[in-house]
Amino acid sequence: MNTMPQPHEFIDIGADVAGIREALARRRLVVIGGLALLLAALFTAAMVMGDYPVTLPEILTSLLSPFTGTTQKGIDFIVLGVRLPRALVAVAAGVAFGLSGVLFQDVLRNPLASPDIIGITIGSATAAVAAIIVLHWGGGWLASAALVGGLATAGLIYLLAWQQGVSPYRVVLVGIGIGAVMTAMMSYIFTRARLVEVQEAVTWLTGSLNGSQMKDAVQLGAEVIVLGLLLIPLSRAAGALELGDDTARALGSRVERARFLLLGVGVTLCALATAVTGPIAFVSLMAGPIARLLLGPSGGAIVPAALTGAAVTLCADLIAQHLFFSVQLPVGVVTGGIGALFLIAMLITANRTGRTS
Amino acid sequence: MTLLAFNPETARTPTHLSADKLHLGYRDRKIVHDLSVNIPPHRFTVIVGANACGKSTLLRGLARLLAPTEGTVLLDGKSIHQMPTGDVAQRMGLLPQTPVAPQSILVADLVGRGRYPHQGWFRRWTRDDDRIVGEALTLTGVGDLGGRALDELSGGQRQRVWIAMALAQETGLLLLDEPTTFLDIAHQVEVLDLLTDLTRHQGRTIVAVLHDLNLACRYADNLIAMKDGRIVAEGAPREIVTPDLVERVFGLTARIVTDPVSDTPMVVPLGRHHVAIAAE
Numbered sequence: 001m002n003t004m005p006q007p008h009e010f011i012d013i014g015a016d017v018a019g020i021r022e023a024l025a026r027r028r029l030v031v032i033g034g035l036a037l038l039l040a041a042l043f044t045a046a047m048v049m050g051d052y053p054v055t056l057p058e059i060l061t062s063l064l065s066p067f068t069g070t071t072q073k074g075i076d077f078i079v080l081g082v083r084l085p086r087a088l089v090a091v092a093a094g095v096a097f098g099l100s101g102v103l104f105q106d107v108l109r110n111p112l113a114s115p116d117i118i119g120i121t122i123g124s125a126t127a128a129v130a131a132i133i134v135l136h137w138g139g140g141w142l143a144s145a146a147l148v149g150g151l152a153t154a155g156l157i158y159l160l161a162w163q164q165g166v167s168p169y170r171v172v173l174v175g176i177g178i179g180a181v182m183t184a185m186m187s188y189i190f191t192r193a194r195l196v197e198v199q200e201a202v203t204w205l206t207g208s209l210n211g212s213q214m215k216d217a218v219q220l221g222a223e224v225i226v227l228g229l230l231l232i233p234l235s236r237a238a239g240a241l242e243l244g245d246d247t248a249r250a251l252g253s254r255v256e257r258a259r260f261l262l263l264g265v266g267v268t269l270c271a272l273a274t275a276v277t278g279p280i281a282f283v284s285l286m287a288g289p290i291a292r293l294l295l296g297p298s299g300g301a302i303v304p305a306a307l308t309g310a311a312v313t314l315c316a317d318l319i320a321q322h323l324f325f326s327v328q329l330p331v332g333v334v335t336g337g338i339g340a341l342f343l344i345a346m347l348i349t350a351n352r353t354g355r356t357s
Numbered sequence: 358m359t360l361l362a363f364n365p366e367t368a369r370t371p372t373h374l375s376a377d378k379l380h381l382g383y384r385d386r387k388i389v390h391d392l393s394v395n396i397p398p399h400r401f402t403v404i405v406g407a408n409a410c411g412k413s414t415l416l417r418g419l420a421r422l423l424a425p426t427e428g429t430v431l432l433d434g435k436s437i438h439q440m441p442t443g444d445v446a447q448r449m450g451l452l453p454q455t456p457v458a459p460q461s462i463l464v465a466d467l468v469g470r471g472r473y474p475h476q477g478w479f480r481r482w483t484r485d486d487d488r489i490v491g492e493a494l495t496l497t498g499v500g501d502l503g504g505r506a507l508d509e510l511s512g513g514q515r516q517r518v519w520i521a522m523a524l525a526q527e528t529g530l531l532l533l534d535e536p537t538t539f540l541d542i543a544h545q546v547e548v549l550d551l552l553t554d555l556t557r558h559q560g561r562t563i564v565a566v567l568h569d570l571n572l573a574c575r576y577a578d579n580l581i582a583m584k585d586g587r588i589v590a591e592g593a594p595r596e597i598v599t600p601d602l603v604e605r606v607f608g609l610t611a612r613i614v615t616d617p618v619s620d621t622p623m624v625v626p627l628g629r630h631h632v633a634i635a636a637e
Contacts, residue, residue, distance in 0.1 A: 013500050014488035020465040020504050021487070109457065164384065233478070240473055244457030249422050251526065252446025252474040297463045297506060 028298040031291070035307035039091070042314040046087040049322055052078050086209050088217035089276065090317050090331070091310045092224050093209075094283060096273035098309015099228065101284030102291065102301050103266035106238050107259050108168040111346060114285040115150075115270040118175025121284075122182040123153025124274040125205055129186050132201045133193040142204070143275035150271030153178060154263070165256050167245075171263075207280035207332025209317050216276050223272050227265050228306070234262055235302055242299075280316075280332050282339020283309050289346060312338075371398035372433060372448045372529040372562060374419060379428035381411070381418040381586075388414045389586040391428070396530075396579075401556045402564045403577035407607050411586040412566045413454065413534055419564070420451040420532050446474035450526040454534040456519050458507050464518050465503035468493055471525030493524040497551060513544030520551065531555070533565040537572070545569065549576045570607070574598055575619045582606045598622040 047059050054062075054075055061070055062079035101114040108118075115121050127149020131137040137145060157178050161170040190198055237258035240248040248255050270284060290312070291304035316334040374396040381389035388411045396402055396419075404412045417423040419430055421437050430437040437445055450471070458467055471493065472486045494500045497517040507515060516536060523531055533552070537545040553576055555561045567573045573580060574594040582590045582597070584606050590597040603611045609626055616623040 011495065011500075012488060013491035013495055013503070014484065015491075016500075016503055017465050017469070017491045017494070018484070018487040020463060021469065021482070024463065024466060236473075236476075239470070242457075242459045243470060244453065246417075246422055246451070246453035247456050249442070250420060250446065250449075250451035250453070251470070252443035254442060292460070297461050297466065299459065299462065299466065 024298040028295060028300055028304070031294045031298070031304050032307065035291075035294075035304060035311060039307055039311050039314070042311055042318065043087055043091070045318060046090070046314055047079065047083050049318065050078070050083065054078055080214070085214045085217045086212040086317070087314065088214075089212040089220060090209055090313045092217060092220040093273040093277045093280060094287075094310035094313030095228070095306045096220070096224050096269040096309070097280060097283040097313070098287030098291075098305045098307070099224075099231070099302065100266040100270035100273075101286075101309065102288035102305035103231075103238070103262050103269075104284070105288045106301070107241055107262045107266070108171055109242070109244070110168065110172055111289055111350065112285070112343075113168075113172050113175075114288070115266065116279065116282060116284050117179075118172055119157060119177075119179030119182060120150050120154050120175070120267055120270055121274060121279045122179045122186070123156075124150035124271055125279055126182040126186045126189075127152075128204055128274075128278070129189055129201045132204065133189050133197045136197075146275040146278075147271045150274060151267060153182065154267040154271075158260075158263070165245075166259060203330070204278045205332075206330040207278040207335070208330035209277060210328075210330065212277075220272060220276050224269065227269050227272075230265055231262075231302060234258065234265065235300070238262055238302065239299065278332065280313060281336035282342065283312055283316075283335050286312060286335075286339055286342050289342075371560070373398060373431075374449070374530055374562070374564070375431045376415075376419060377429050377431060379415075379418060379430065380426045381414050381423055382426055383423075387426070387586070389418060392586070392588060393428075394581065394588060394591070396562060396564055398529075398562045399556060399560045400562060400578040401553055401576060402562075402579040402581060403573040404564065404566045404581045404583060405568075405570055405573045405606070406583035410583045410606075412583050414586075415583065416451075416532055416534050416564065416566050420449065421445060422451070422453075443474055443477075446526065446528075448528050449530040449532065450523040450528040452519055452523045452531070452533045452536060454538065461506050461508065463503070464499065464505050464507055464510070464521075465490060465494070467507055467518060468503075468521045468525050471522040471527075474526060489527060490521075490525050493521040496524060496554075497521040498547075512539050513541070513547065516540060516544070516548060517551070520548070524555070529560070530562045531564070533563070535566050535568060538568060545572060552576070570603075570624050571616070574622045574624065575616060594622050598624070 048054065048056065058072060058075050059079050062072060062076050065071055065076060104113050104115055105111050124146040128142055128146040131142050131145035157171060157175045158166060161174045163170065237253050240251050240253035241255065241258060245255050287305045287309035288301055291301045291308045295301060295304060312335065313331065316338065317331040320329040320331045320334045376392055376394045379389060379392045380387065392415065404415065406412045414423065418425055421430065424438065432440065432445060432448060468490050469486065472489065476482070494503055497520050499514060499517050499521060502510065502514060507518060510518065520536065537548055540548065549572060552563050552565065556563050577594055580592065580594045580597060581588055582602060589606055590602050598613060600611055600613055603609055603624055611624045611626045613622050614625055
């Protein structure tokens, strides 16, 4: 094995290579298919479960009513007015958080570097809290404040991390620092607030799907689809960035530009979703690693992470709504609980294998 | 046709790499000063020098990983910084000192990443890519490891996999930054033999930074000795390696004897102890 092959014994192993490549692609397809099925099952559960009993045929009739014109009093309101928008917002926000998380983790080559850990989400939250308490904003204005806050924080981190280009390591460190500053600012704003305002702000900060409306679902869904389409041409560059800056450059990837665009899409997705639902804790941290666990050696975690994000959010919302009978929790409480355990598990395994990046 | 037979047509049209009055540095720290060099095609060029002499910086500059503060790097007579980076990647490959791999990636997958510059929007993976990846694996002696995870391999195997990735890039010119560091002596010799095969049988041009002066003297067709960001001497080891050069470049008093195996210069350091004969 350690000897050089002589010219006459050279054999073409292209077929073996093809076999390995196809096996990897097959596993990836199985993972994507499985996640899609799981998501469909969770979505169905979200439509069926609730205090008001609705059967599957009734749901289908209701969903088709805009086309057929058949109306079912009460049921239409429950299905089209409450459960459908809520499930759709959960899926759209879950996809957005999952994508933003995996993009950050990929580009920064650090499984902990999701936007909720390195300060982007906290930037959105601080702006939203300021909007609620200082400016007394609500609704669309509040959402805009959260969006602008997230984007501005990301821009600030990027500028401060710049040093003849942006090194992933610096982005993470600067991000954590900025996050701490934002948290301090938020605490200060809280000390100046009246109790009612604090209550409103904390509710928003927990992340909730309560009161999701169809227009939120349509808007966020459209935004996620547009940004998702932008990722198609960028995913090739994401694959190169995984190999480190030097190798990626040597392979002809325009590293700085690719990193800027990928992080830009990630930040925008995170901020847009946060603006609608508030920060749903840890979904962006968990989606990528769970998807990778399922994928094993197969690469290309972007689509699986998007599906995982949606499944986690939907599942967490089902738990939040139905597990504790009469008490309805905001979805962020459930993802926060699961995510905290997940983060600890990740830190322990990362420590054990001694991985630094 | 076998891969190892030198075939200048299919393989590697000579790629000429040179630097013209190159200045390199990081922010205020200048590292390489006014350096001009011509890399001879189809040869194995080795860059040596003491720590922090600028040898890795020079390699990074030649590979366009570092933009020069002054001067240019020329690839076939054209400024490398003005060429589309994808075009450069089809002619010049680079293996960095500590390459990074995604967790649990398989060997065949990693080597396949070397096909990146040859693929694009509309150019999908083909049977040819599979064949080229297979060739790169066989050539580096890891043909049976394609389905294994990179993190399971030994250091020597891993290094050969990385070289295979650079080979799959199918470039006439290959730059390697300390490809033998972290390897034991047997694997060092193996990697250097492989690089020599690539120049002799495939007509590739290789430039490597090496730490071990004696291995450099044995394997280099062309040796570049650097000190303080400048080239002190350049040429065939037999012609340029003298006690005086070793003293100047490494600050080491040494005798030069002839390597009994390769008939190339061999540097024997004279320390303060264990010197049985009087220093000349």
